[in-house]
Amino acid sequence: MKTLLLFIASLTIGTASLFADEEKAGPQGGRLLDSSAGFLAEFVVTPEHFAKVNLYGEQMKPIAPTEQSVMLTAELPGGVQILEFKNIENGFISTTPLPDGEPYRVVLRLRNHPDSRPHNFRIDLNLTTCGECQLQEYACICEGH
Numbered sequence: 001m002k003t004l005l006l007f008i009a010s011l012t013i014g015t016a017s018l019f020a021d022e023e024k025a026g027p028q029g030g031r032l033l034d035s036s037a038g039f040l041a042e043f044v045v046t047p048e049h050f051a052k053v054n055l056y057g058e059q060m061k062p063i064a065p066t067e068q069s070v071m072l073t074a075e076l077p078g079g080v081q082i083l084e085f086k087n088i089e090n091g092f093i094s095t096t097p098l099p100d101g102e103p104y105r106v107v108l109r110l111r112n113h114p115d116s117r118p119h120n121f122r123i124d125l126n127l128t129t130c131g132e133c134q135l136q137e138y139a140c141i142c143e144g145h
Contacts, residue, residue: 031139033121041110049097054090062090067113075105102127
């Protein structure tokens, strides 16, 4: 009986982690970020190499930015570069493309409103495609990445 209970518990935990991994990819194939501020954000690199942050409310419905703000710092071998963003219909897009020379780390700072503490996300920006999930490596949902 204990063996059966252990098996069911491990199956439940394994299934939950499987679904959690599936939820990490955003609707546009980007990296899904939980800001713990009542909304989700998705970090996406456009084909033109602009950084885009999509905002989602309940049930992953796109929401328009209100008081939220975004800042991105690219940590390049030769120094850091800060990208500024402008508002778009359901989020933000950088005013300039991301620097060439990836892979490198980016730090994305999301603020829910001007007086709130930022939520910092460190993302290793690698634009190669993962062989398993077919997402770019920065958004990869495979276990062990």
